[in-house]
Amino acid sequence: MKRADILLVSIVLIAALAFLVPRWLSDDKGGPGKNLVANITVDGKLFKTVELTEEEQTIDVRTDHGYNILKVHDYGIEMYDADCPDKVCLGFGFITLPKQTIVCLPHRVLVEIASASGGDDVDAYVQ
Amino acid sequence: MPMSSKESTTALKRTVIVALFAAVAVVLSIVEAQIPLAGMGLMPGAKLGFANIMILTCIYFLRARDAFVLVLLKTLLTAFILGTFSSLLFSLFGSLFSFAVMYVLVRFGGKRLSVIGISIAGGLAHNTGQLLAASIVLKSSSTFYYFPMLLITGVVTGILVGFAVRYVVASLSKISLFEEFLKPDQQLRKD
Numbered sequence: 001m002k003r004a005d006i007l008l009v010s011i012v013l014i015a016a017l018a019f020l021v022p023r024w025l026s027d028d029k030g031g032p033g034k035n036l037v038a039n040i041t042v043d044g045k046l047f048k049t050v051e052l053t054e055e056e057q058t059i060d061v062r063t064d065h066g067y068n069i070l071k072v073h074d075y076g077i078e079m080y081d082a083d084c085p086d087k088v089c090l091g092f093g094f095i096t097l098p099k100q101t102i103v104c105l106p107h108r109v110l111v112e113i114a115s116a117s118g119g120d121d122v123d124a125y126v127q
Numbered sequence: 128m129p130m131s132s133k134e135s136t137t138a139l140k141r142t143v144i145v146a147l148f149a150a151v152a153v154v155l156s157i158v159e160a161q162i163p164l165a166g167m168g169l170m171p172g173a174k175l176g177f178a179n180i181m182i183l184t185c186i187y188f189l190r191a192r193d194a195f196v197l198v199l200l201k202t203l204l205t206a207f208i209l210g211t212f213s214s215l216l217f218s219l220f221g222s223l224f225s226f227a228v229m230y231v232l233v234r235f236g237g238k239r240l241s242v243i244g245i246s247i248a249g250g251l252a253h254n255t256g257q258l259l260a261a262s263i264v265l266k267s268s269s270t271f272y273y274f275p276m277l278l279i280t281g282v283v284t285g286i287l288v289g290f291a292v293r294y295v296v297a298s299l300s301k302i303s304l305f306e307e308f309l310k311p312d313q314q315l316r317k318d
Contacts, residue, residue, distance in 0.1 A: 013279065085214075086214055105217065
């Protein structure tokens with residue numbers, strides 16, 4: 001490795017940490033009493049907003065692209081099943097924190113957690 | 128315009144090398160598709176980028192247009208074999224962006240960056256390109272939540288790919304097929 005290589009690696013790692021460390025330190029945690037919601041968008045249009053409750057809810061997202069089944073439980077949400085070809089969306093697992101997302105690219109489905117109080121999070125949608 | 132026998136031999140060799148590299152790149156893509164990275168708690172959809180080994184090696188030996196053909200062949204053939212047409216555009220976007228960055232760095236920054244640095248830059252460009260394509264399709268910038276994770280995985284896989292390219296280029300340089308494509312000025316093995 002040359003000096004420029006090490007410089008490149010350090011800059012990239014510092015940049016990544018600059019994004020990650022504030023995220024770890026913030027007390028922006030999910031859980032009871034936080035009133036988080038999940039915004040489900042398809043093709044950039046809002047499909048549904050669901051409250052993240054402790055009780056289980058199942059959301060069917062059926063569009064021309066195919067179907068995705070989301071499951072809400074324990075103040076979080078996960079992709080339960082989908083008929084997309086790559087199944088990458090199932091790999092995102094169970095998410096509970098604001099700004100976390102689940103993406104199903106083949107079906108153009110995006111699930112993003114936001115706080116229900118709203119106001120601060122609307123900047124996420126670019127039309 | 129008829130080519131001299133030497134010219135046509137070189138053209139034939141180039142074609143053979145691109146075909147060989149494309150075959151190896153496709154096999155590497157298929158192999159890495161079987162590795163369940165998402166199950167290991169990593170970024171879903173993250174890949175090791177093994178095929179990049181062949182693309183970077185091709186940039187070192189051949190011309191830009193040969194490497195460009197290799198990128199197209201590899202992406203199309205992988206989509207055909209794995210049946211991932213829905214993500215074809217994303218892979219193409221990422222691969223071409225990565226190819227452009229690596230080519231520019233090899234030609235104009237090859238003295239300062241070693242092959243490892245170039246492969247890291249290529250991996251990062253690939254990730255960024257795919258994320259950009261995803262945010263365009265989803266009409267949302269929230270996919271950039273995963274950008275820092277992709278930066279870190281890009282560096283790690285870039286280092287692995289870079290070491291692999293160093294060994295591949297050193298070994299291929301001993302084969303007579305590659306003799307006339309050697310570029311001693313690029314100082315690939317200098318650390």
